[in-house]
Amino acid sequence: MNDRKKFSPSASSRHIEYRPGILRLLDQTRLPAETAFVEARTWQEVAEAIAHLRVRGAPAIGIAAAYALALHAHHLTDQNASTATFTSGLRTAADGLIASRPTAVNLSWAANRLLRYAQAQLAQNTTLPEIAASLDTLAQEIHADDIEACRSIGRYGSGLFDAQVSILTHCNTGDLATGGYGTALGIIRSLWQEGKLTGVYVDETRPLLQGSRLTAWELQRDGIPYTLIADNMAASCMQRGAIDAVIVGADRIARNGDTANKIGTYGLAVLARAHGIPFIVAAPCSTLDASLASGDQIVIEQRNPAEVTSFAGVAAAPDGATASNPAFDITPAAFITGIVTETGVLRPPYETDIQRVSAQPPERVAP
Amino acid sequence: MNDRKKFSPSASSRHIEYRPGILRLLDQTRLPAETAFVEARTWQEVAEAIAHLRVRGAPAIGIAAAYALALHAHHLTDQNASTATFTSGLRTAADGLIASRPTAVNLSWAANRLLRYAQAQLAQNTTLPEIAASLDTLAQEIHADDIEACRSIGRYGSGLFDAQVSILTHCNTGDLATGGYGTALGIIRSLWQEGKLTGVYVDETRPLLQGSRLTAWELQRDGIPYTLIADNMAASCMQRGAIDAVIVGADRIARNGDTANKIGTYGLAVLARAHGIPFIVAAPCSTLDASLASGDQIVIEQRNPAEVTSFAGVAAAPDGATASNPAFDITPAAFITGIVTETGVLRPPYETDIQRVSAQPPERVAP
Numbered sequence: 001m002n003d004r005k006k007f008s009p010s011a012s013s014r015h016i017e018y019r020p021g022i023l024r025l026l027d028q029t030r031l032p033a034e035t036a037f038v039e040a041r042t043w044q045e046v047a048e049a050i051a052h053l054r055v056r057g058a059p060a061i062g063i064a065a066a067y068a069l070a071l072h073a074h075h076l077t078d079q080n081a082s083t084a085t086f087t088s089g090l091r092t093a094a095d096g097l098i099a100s101r102p103t104a105v106n107l108s109w110a111a112n113r114l115l116r117y118a119q120a121q122l123a124q125n126t127t128l129p130e131i132a133a134s135l136d137t138l139a140q141e142i143h144a145d146d147i148e149a150c151r152s153i154g155r156y157g158s159g160l161f162d163a164q165v166s167i168l169t170h171c172n173t174g175d176l177a178t179g180g181y182g183t184a185l186g187i188i189r190s191l192w193q194e195g196k197l198t199g200v201y202v203d204e205t206r207p208l209l210q211g212s213r214l215t216a217w218e219l220q221r222d223g224i225p226y227t228l229i230a231d232n233m234a235a236s237c238m239q240r241g242a243i244d245a246v247i248v249g250a251d252r253i254a255r256n257g258d259t260a261n262k263i264g265t266y267g268l269a270v271l272a273r274a275h276g277i278p279f280i281v282a283a284p285c286s287t288l289d290a291s292l293a294s295g296d297q298i299v300i301e302q303r304n305p306a307e308v309t310s311f312a313g314v315a316a317a318p319d320g321a322t323a324s325n326p327a328f329d330i331t332p333a334a335f336i337t338g339i340v341t342e343t344g345v346l347r348p349p350y351e352t353d354i355q356r357v358s359a360q361p362p363e364r365v366a367p
Numbered sequence: 368m369n370d371r372k373k374f375s376p377s378a379s380s381r382h383i384e385y386r387p388g389i390l391r392l393l394d395q396t397r398l399p400a401e402t403a404f405v406e407a408r409t410w411q412e413v414a415e416a417i418a419h420l421r422v423r424g425a426p427a428i429g430i431a432a433a434y435a436l437a438l439h440a441h442h443l444t445d446q447n448a449s450t451a452t453f454t455s456g457l458r459t460a461a462d463g464l465i466a467s468r469p470t471a472v473n474l475s476w477a478a479n480r481l482l483r484y485a486q487a488q489l490a491q492n493t494t495l496p497e498i499a500a501s502l503d504t505l506a507q508e509i510h511a512d513d514i515e516a517c518r519s520i521g522r523y524g525s526g527l528f529d530a531q532v533s534i535l536t537h538c539n540t541g542d543l544a545t546g547g548y549g550t551a552l553g554i555i556r557s558l559w560q561e562g563k564l565t566g567v568y569v570d571e572t573r574p575l576l577q578g579s580r581l582t583a584w585e586l587q588r589d590g591i592p593y594t595l596i597a598d599n600m601a602a603s604c605m606q607r608g609a610i611d612a613v614i615v616g617a618d619r620i621a622r623n624g625d626t627a628n629k630i631g632t633y634g635l636a637v638l639a640r641a642h643g644i645p646f647i648v649a650a651p652c653s654t655l656d657a658s659l660a661s662g663d664q665i666v667i668e669q670r671n672p673a674e675v676t677s678f679a680g681v682a683a684a685p686d687g688a689t690a691s692n693p694a695f696d697i698t699p700a701a702f703i704t705g706i707v708t709e710t711g712v713l714r715p716p717y718e719t720d721i722q723r724v725s726a727q728p729p730e731r732v733a734p
Contacts, residue, residue, distance in 0.1 A: 032685040204675065204683070206573060206597035212676065212684040220685050228690040230573035230675055232598040232631025239633060264599025266606060267638060274637045276452040308571065308597055309579065312681040315569070317579040318399040318587050323595040329603040 011137035015176050016055065016063055016143065020074060020136055023067045027054045028176055032217040043093040044069040050100040050107075053208065057177020058251045058287050059146045063105030065097040066139035068288070069114045086128050090118055102299045103328050104251040104259050105289040110142055119359035146179030149284040149342035150186040157187030157247065157282055157340040160198055165244035168201040168234055172214035172261035173249035173282065183282040184247040186216065187340065194225050200226040201237055207260060207307040207325060231264050238275040246272045250283035250339075257333030257350030258295025259283075263326055269335035278337040285341050286356040303327050383422065383510065387441060387503055390434045394421045397577040397592055399584040409442070410435040410460040414467040417474075420575065424544020424620045425654050426513045429473030432464040432570035433506035436481045440499035453495050457485055461706040469666045470627050470695045471618040472656040479511055504638055513546030516709035517553040519551050524554030524614065524649055524707040526565055532611040535568040535601055538629035538679035539581035540649065550649040551614040552582065554707065556597055559591045567593040568604055572629060574674040574692060598631050605642040613639045619704075624700030624717030625662025626650075630693055636702035652708050655725040662697035 015026035023040045029052065030036045038054050040046045046068035049055050055354040057063045076086045080142060094111035101107060117138055121131045167188055171177075174185035182189060191197040205211035212228050219226040229237065237243050246268050252260045259265070259281050272279040292298060305323035310316055317323065339346040339354075346353040390407045396419065397403045405421050413435035416422050422431045439460040443453045461478035468474065484505055488498045534555055538544075541552035549556060555574045556562040567586060572578035579595050586593040596604065604610050613635050619627040626632070639646040653665035659665060672690035677683055684690070689696050706713040706721075713720040 033682065069415065147626065181434050203599070204573070206571070206599060209683050212688065216688045217685045220688065226689065228672075228675055228684055228688050230598070230630070230692075232570070232573060232634055233691065233693065233696075235634030235637055236630065236693060237691075239696070263597065263603065267599055267602030267634070270602055270638055270641045271634060274641065277633040303489075305595075308595055311576065312683045314679040315400065316576045316678070317595055318584045321579065321583045321595050322593065325597075326600065326603065329600075329606070 016060065016067070016179065018067045018070070018136070018139065018143075021071070023064065023071060025049055025055045025064065026176070027171055028056060028214060028344065029054050031213050034325055040068070041071065043072040043097060046071070047097050047100040050097070056210070056317065058104035058106040058249065059150075059178040059183070060176065061101060061104055061283055062110035062286055063139070063143045063146060063179050065107050065355035066110040066114055066142045068097055069093055069111060070132070070135040070139045073118070073135045077128045077132045078151050081128065083122060083128070087118070087122065092114055099334065101301060103301045104287070106286045109286045113142065114138060120210055128173065143179045146180055146284060146286070149180050149204070150183060152342035153183055153282050154181060154186035154190035154341050156345050157280065160280065160338065160340070160345065161191065161245070164196055165191065166198045166201065166242060167191070168203070168209065168237065168243045168246045169215065170203040170248050170267070170268060171205045172210040172218070174215060174218040176214050176218065177249065182198050183249045183284065185218065187247050187280070187282055188224065197224070200224060201234070201243060202226050202228050203231045203234060203264065204228060206231055209312065210262070224266055234268060235271050238271055238277060243277055245278045245280060247280045247282055250281050250287050251328055252298050253281070253283060253288050253339065253354065254292040254294050254298060255290045255354050256294050257339060257346075257348060257354065258298070259296065259331045259333070259336060259339075260298045260300065260328045261331065263329050266329040266331045269331045273335055278341035279335055280338055280340060281336050282340045285343060285357050286340070288354050290358040295332065297332060300329070301327040383427065383434070383546065385434045385437070385503070385506065385510075388438070388618035389441060390431065390438060392422045392431065393543070394417055395423060395581060396421050398580050404642055405664070407435070408438065410439040410464060413438070414464050416463070422517065423577070424539060425471035425473040426517075426545040426550065426651055427543065427618065428468060428471055429477035429653055430510045430513060430546050432474050433477040433481055433509045435464055436460055436478060437499070437502040437506045440485070440502045440610050444495045444499045450489060450495070450497065454485070454489065457482060468668060470668045471654070473653045476653045479662060480509065481505060510546045513653070514548055517548035517550055519546050519709035520649050520651065520707050521548060521553035523712050524647065525557035525561055525563065527647065527705065527707070527712065528558065528612070530588040531563055531565050532558065533565045533568065533609060534558070535604065535610045535613045535635070536571070536582065537570040537578065537615050537631055538572045539577040539585070541582060541585040543581050543585065544616065549649075550616045550651065552585065554614050554649055555591065564591070567591060568601070568610060569593050569595050570598045570601060570631065571595060572631065573598055574678070575627070576678070589644070601635060602638050605638055605644060610644055610647045612647060614647045614649055617648050617654050618695055619659075619665050620648070620650060620655050620706065620721065621659040621661050621665060622657045622718055622721050624706060624713075624721065625665070625704055626698045626700070626703060626706075627662065627665045627695045628698065630696050633696040633698045638697045640702055646702055647705055647707060648703050649707045652710060652724050655708070655721050657722050659726040660675060662699065665697060665705070667696070668694040
């Protein structure tokens with residue numbers, strides 16, 4: 001276990017803090033107006049926080065789910081659960097957490113890692129309190145590994161650019177969406193640190209405004225120059241040559257490279273191609289889902305239409321307005337210039353690389 | 368003057384009501400929550416209403432400007448203005464009105480029509496009170512003609528479709544944006560009346576949400592089925608085959624067909640082309656500006672960035688966020704399948720047709 005904390009969760013990752021018994025989450029629904037925290041003591045409270053987007057971003061909700069299962073393992077051992085009850089209790093919690101949001105694969109990736117690990121320990125007759133303690137450690141490892149992965153993504157992504165560039169991004173893929181540092185925003189941070197960034201165009205990202213509420217907040221805090229735009233302004237920015245590349249995150253990437261990401265991503269990919277602009281996806285390997293042949297098989301979460309008929313809590317449409325609210329869309333692999341992971345930049349055709357890198361789950365926790 | 372009221376301003380056009388001395392405007396900034404009116408008694412009050420989007424939509428602000436000049440002509444005659452003062456006073460008011468929003472050409476089209484008419488009357492030694500009275504009539508004629516033009520646009524546009532269709536539209540181009548009936552929404556109304564419409568996808572149209580606040584309100588009032596979407600959802604609707612055509616309005620159309628319209632229009636045009644979907648512009652001839660060779664010469668209004676960083680007074684971005692807020696973009700003619708005017712459907716290349724139909728100003732008021 002000695003090599004797992006190359007990157008401790010840093011100041012930038014205090015939005016997810018765990019100590020046995022409590023998972024403390026920055027409530028992202030209240031940013032930027034308020035810095036408020038949720039203290040979750042049960043897996044159900046974590047599932048509620050995920051479902052209501054108090055914690056969001058594919059890697060971040062995977063980390064939160066891992067901590068939630070560790071919390072629950074302690075509850076079960078505190079109740080002197082039998083081995084059978086411990087096993088079924090963890091499974092029930094994992095299923096509940098996975099169901100809290102259907103599209104991001106990181107939830108099931110993290111939950112299944114903890115379940116597999118607990119099973120392996122049980123097979124070695126490890127005691128339940130020892131297993132619960134080592135699930136704490138595994139969850140912390142998943143968290144630390146994600147930060148490390150983001151820093152690698154940042155370096156690999158930044159390496160794609162030689163000259164100074166202006167980047168368009170969508171939604172929030174920064175500290176808040178990950179263990180820390182960020183995926184697409186990690187690349188933007190690395191570009192900035194290396195003096196290769198002229199500025200960032202930030203899509204506000206309707207309906208829940210993760211761009212204006214969260215990405216603008218992170219960039220402003222870090223002193224990185226940005227311009228907030230309404231989502232429908234991206235095309236005219238491209239038309240006048242203001243964008244050198246589009247970089248976005250991902251919630252699930254199928255074996256062929258088709259990518260589910262925040263609604264609006266697909267439109268940006270089409271616009272980028274029409275303007276000859278590279279379209280880059282940034283995600284850790286935990287977002288790859290080699291079990292799905294293509295994006296057609298990815299379930300798209302449909303959220304409450306009230307998120308569309310209102311804006312920042314203010315009604316914006318007439319009473320009774322009908323609205324649609326898919327949370328994600330699918331960008332076909334053919335539109336994606338490259339997928340930046342912690343193992344390097346994958347290039348089309350993606351299938352062989354995605355199968356290779358997703359076949360190496362980093363099961364590094366030892367008993 | 369006998370033929371000018373083929374279509375009286377109807378119930379649907381009560382958002383602009385004039386009687387000598389008062390222009391009563393439905394305050395569109397307060398919809399859909401409130402049905403409140405502004406009563407403007409001076410041209411400056413009308414210019415304020417235009418600048419603050421209490422009345423908006425290229426044809427509607429042209430009509431409002433015409434009434435504002437008629438109001439001012441009465442003020443000048445009430446003050447026993449000399450002919451010179453009357454002429455310069457009208458010119459000052461026209462300049463102020465035209466400056467209230469720079470992109471829509473209908474403002475200057477309408478204002479210049481009234482100025483030319485007043486000049487012609489002065490040349491015939493008509494008295495100033497008589498001129499003021501006939502400016503009332505001319506403004507009412509411009510209003511009635513616009514409704515008639517919209518109904519023609521509706522018929523011509525509907526005639527483009529044989530089968531039942533699902534239409535995507537952007538911003539508001541309905542009653543509220545015109546004298547009444549609407550341009551793009553006029554076509555949608557005609558399709559509905561003719562049983563050729565399966566439904567409408569309505570872009571909410573950030574930052575000022577004319578789609579959710581105004582278009583959804585009009586469609587709901589009229590019982591036309593619609594689905595409100597965030598602007599960034601349009602691409603995924605096209606991807607899954609839910610859109611048969613995109614129909615939008617225009618604020619200024621250059622001689623070559625390049626079209627200025629609400630920000631986000633250009634992106635829809637690129638997306639429509641990528642998905643093989645017709646992209647239709649609907650506008651009266653008063654929106655054509657044959658004096659400009661191309662869209663490069665159209666001035667794009669830059670509005671307050673606070674419209675992007677907030678909505679209805681609620682902040683959505685951190686204090687001090689930098690934002691961009693162009694109100695319009697330019698769609699190159701090459702992306703436009705057809706331009707529907709009251710004279711018929713113009714097809715590319717547009718230049719000859721635009722010069723022809725814009726060379727026939729309907730100067731029908733007789734002394």
